[in-house]
Amino acid sequence: MTLRMNEYITLGRSGLRVSPLCLGTMTYGNNRWGSDDAVSRAIFDRYIESGGNFIDTADGYAEGKSEEILGRFVAETGLRDKLVIATKFTFNLTQGNPNAGGNGRKNIYRALDGSLKRLGMDYVDLYWLHAWDKVTPVEEVIQTLDTLVRAGKIRHYAFSDVPAWYYARAATLAECHSLSKPIALQLEYSLVERTIEREHIPAAQHLGAAVCPWSPLASGFLAGKYRRDQTTEGGKGRLEVLKGTTNPVFEKFTERNWRIIDALESIAKQLNRSMAQVALHWAATQPGITSTLIGATSLTQLEDNLASLDFDLPQELRDRLNKVSALDPAHPYMFFEDTLQSRIHGGVTVHPWS
Numbered sequence: 001m002t003l004r005m006n007e008y009i010t011l012g013r014s015g016l017r018v019s020p021l022c023l024g025t026m027t028y029g030n031n032r033w034g035s036d037d038a039v040s041r042a043i044f045d046r047y048i049e050s051g052g053n054f055i056d057t058a059d060g061y062a063e064g065k066s067e068e069i070l071g072r073f074v075a076e077t078g079l080r081d082k083l084v085i086a087t088k089f090t091f092n093l094t095q096g097n098p099n100a101g102g103n104g105r106k107n108i109y110r111a112l113d114g115s116l117k118r119l120g121m122d123y124v125d126l127y128w129l130h131a132w133d134k135v136t137p138v139e140e141v142i143q144t145l146d147t148l149v150r151a152g153k154i155r156h157y158a159f160s161d162v163p164a165w166y167y168a169r170a171a172t173l174a175e176c177h178s179l180s181k182p183i184a185l186q187l188e189y190s191l192v193e194r195t196i197e198r199e200h201i202p203a204a205q206h207l208g209a210a211v212c213p214w215s216p217l218a219s220g221f222l223a224g225k226y227r228r229d230q231t232t233e234g235g236k237g238r239l240e241v242l243k244g245t246t247n248p249v250f251e252k253f254t255e256r257n258w259r260i261i262d263a264l265e266s267i268a269k270q271l272n273r274s275m276a277q278v279a280l281h282w283a284a285t286q287p288g289i290t291s292t293l294i295g296a297t298s299l300t301q302l303e304d305n306l307a308s309l310d311f312d313l314p315q316e317l318r319d320r321l322n323k324v325s326a327l328d329p330a331h332p333y334m335f336f337e338d339t340l341q342s343r344i345h346g347g348v349t350v351h352p353w354s
């Protein structure tokens with residue numbers, strides 16, 4: 001499958017056109033594992049020069065600094081109209097005040113006002129619910145976000161890190177009540193994290209939602225700089241800086257993942273491409289994926305990542321990657337595999353209408 005940065009895709013069943021790689025700015029303003037402002041600016045300029053138009057931030061990234069820096073770059077370049085700017089709400093930066101976080105109406109209004117101020121914009125193109133808060137009624141979430149769409153403060157909204165059933169309920173209720181629907185899902189997805197293939201990707205395909213993977217390199221792990229023997233090539237990476245954290249997102253050094261690294265390294269050598277390019281290409285061209293969020297702490301890394309669309313991954317090599325990274329069989333998904341489906345369909349193959 002060939003994707004190009006200057007060819008755009010609609011984000012789910014919407015009219016919003018985005019490039020196949022989205023620039024993540026979680027590294028902006030982050031002085032532990034991010035990039036300084038000059039490097040961030042070079043990354044921003046080069047991403048746009050390559051044809052990219054889709055940029056992702058969040059109110060919580062570097063306590064709001066990511067939004068401020070991004071807003072400054074957009075203002076300085078005068079490119080507001082050309083860019084699709086996405087930010088997020090949910091996380092709480094105020095201890096002791098439960099209404100300064102979560103997905104209730106009170107927090108959504110507070111968070112959006114803050115984001116627009118830091119970005120120096122009067123609207124965002126896409127407003128992500130960052131994570132499910134488990135308590136706010138879904139009706140309150142979609143009514144609030146629909147009101148903001150109608151008020152012109154956000155052009156579209158979407159959900160990150162939510163259960164698939166929750167997305168399905170929100171999308172269905174919004175459709176039934178003629179409210180603006182969520183248009184996309186943002187979830188962790190890479191060769192070492194494929195859980196969303198069970199529920200989220202099929203749900204998105206049925207509901208017309210885009211899927212935007214985050215951490216497609218597993219926070220740099222799949223770029224191949226970390227080694228089983230605990231050595232790191234090419235400077236201190238994020239996973240080394242964050243070693244010992246209790247956040248499971250950064251626990252990538254498992255035997256299963258090292259086996260994936262071995263296969264990826266051998267395939268990358270065969271294709272004469274970097275491991276990062278092959279891992280990104282795999283994620284960006286998997287079924288159901290619309291636009292993949294990339295991150296970089298240097299211009300060299302960005303160049304490498306942009307080149308991930310410049311080649312084809314032959315099917316037999318994709319099959320090898322799929323096999324080594326396959327999810328363990330789990331109930332009830334075993335019933336949806338070919339062997340058991342064949343018992344349902346009388347031994348013949350039946351394809352769904354599409």
Ligand SMILES: NC(=O)c1ccc[n+]([C@@H]2O[C@H](COP(=O)([O-])OP(=O)(O)OC[C@H]3O[C@@H](n4cnc5c(N)ncnc54)[C@H](OP(=O)(O)O)[C@@H]3O)[C@@H](O)[C@H]2O)c1
Pocket residue numbers: 023024025026027033056057130160161186187213214215216217218219220221223225236237238239276277293294295296297298300301302304305
């Ligand atoms: N919705 C959510 O919950 C959520 C969560 C996480 C991220 N996100 C979004 O997704 C974006 C991307 O996530 P991510 O930064 O975790 O993506 P990633 O691609 O998995 O990791 C990016 C990191 O990998 C290393 N790297 C990238 N390219 C490389 C290359 N070619 N060679 C060597 N190392 C390379 C760099 O870190 P080092 O230089 O430190 O090694 C870089 O910061 C974020 O910016 C954010 O917008 C969303």
